[in-house]
Amino acid sequence: MELTLLGTGAPDGLPRPECPCAACAAARGPGARAATALLVDGALLLDLTPGAGFAAARAGHSLGGVRQVLLTHPHDGPAVELPAGLPQAGRVPDGRELTLISGHRVRAVPMDAPGTGYEVVGPEGARLLYLPRAAAPAGLPERVAEPYDMVVGDVVGRPDAVARLRAAGAVGPATGIVAVHLDHDAPPGAELERRLAAAGARAVPDGTTLVVGGDAAAPAVPRRTLVTGGARSGKSVEAERRLETFPEVVYVATGGDREGDAEWAARVGLHRERRPAVWRTEETCELAELLAADGPPLLIDCLSLWLTDAMDRVGAWDDAVWAGGGEAALRERTGELVAAVRATRRTVVAVTNETGSGVVPATAAGRRFRDELGRLTAAVAGECEQVLLVVAGQVLTLRG
Helix, strand or coil: CEEEEEECECCCCECCCCCCCHHHHHCCHHHCECECEEEECCCEEECCCCCHHHHHHHCCCCCCCCCEEECCCCCCCCCCCCCCCCCCCECCCCCCEEECCCCCEEEEEEECCCCEEEEEECCCCCEEEECCCCCCECCCCCCCCCCCCEEEECCCCCHHHHHHHHHCCCCCCCCEEEECCECCCCCCHHHHHHHHHHCCEECCCCCCEEECCCCCCCCCCCCEEEEEECCCCCHHHHHHHCCCCCCCCEEEECCCCCCCCHHHHHHHHHHHHHCCCCCEEEECCCHHHHHHCCCCCEEEECHHHHHHHHHHHHCCCCHHHHHHHHHHHHHHHHHHHHHHHHHCCCCEEEEEECCCCCCCCCCHHHHHHHHHHHHHHHHHHCCCCEEEEEECCEEEEEEC
16 A cells, blocks of 8 residues: 655644744755645545645646545645545544445544544555544554554654554554654754654655555664753653653652652652653662563663662762772672663663763762762663763764
8 A cells, every 4th residue: 555645744834834933944845844644545635735736746646546535634724625626525433434446445533632533454455544633542442453554643742642552552563653743843854853763653755655564664762772961951851752652661760759858859740740641650779670670661760869879878978988898889789780771671761960071079979979970871871772962952862
């Protein structure tokens, strides 16, 4: 089954008319996107957008063979005229199935927001799911019979839609995930590619033709990722974002609850509000045990607090204890952690703090912590497929 993306943007397109934002300013050439519309095998048009006929012609196709035009939602963009020769556009009631003369079977899939999704099965059995903007499937069964060959939807705006589909088995390792409905809230250029790759997804330019069931899926998600950066740089947000399309995540908080510390409680509260409600939290510094066990992805936040606990345990803050065996004890504990990261089979995203680029700590204990954190971060980074540095909310890829 051949799928041509006539447009991949939001209803107003990208760049938005008269919008001065940085994303719109950067959306030029291949980065410009018309409103999302899909042409399936030249016979089925999903969503009708301005200039659909010209978009098809630029992609080397004609709308002359279209036998059905289906809409996912009431049109709220610029006025659209139905091109001559096309059948009247309409929406299908949830759950209803259509069989086209071309041999395609279409089923309307209910959403959790206004709109209709469409499951399309081609004559040869390839399976496509198209989701409307800002929507996710509603009422999915606990487990579906088989995954889709391709899912096209609002990955940036509704990453939880992919998580739901993964949880039900509707998205598997071989499912191609394509992001559409892209607006100016999506990062431009390489940053968009990087963010989508973390979800196992990709974006393509307008006019791209893909083979459903035959096109290569997005590159595999890195299994181990280290995110480093300074204070309030956005590193925790970046780490959380990398796992937001997964249905189960264990959030490992290494800082504990710090009873009586209101400021710390407020920080923890902000983190919890950002995270999906289905994520589970473990407050522990026994990271080696978690890494050795099977289970869903781990988000470890953060290694600097883990090191603080490790130094507490061996008395490393005291000069005499450090010289009398504390250093060796700490090396043993950090070595166990690094070995566990190397051996783990779980997907892991770990956060650490970048230190040592500013003022030299005034005390020997402070300098010791700075040095040991640098060593630990470097050792863990050496075991990760991807290493990211976050500066001023911007992500730089150091490895991967």
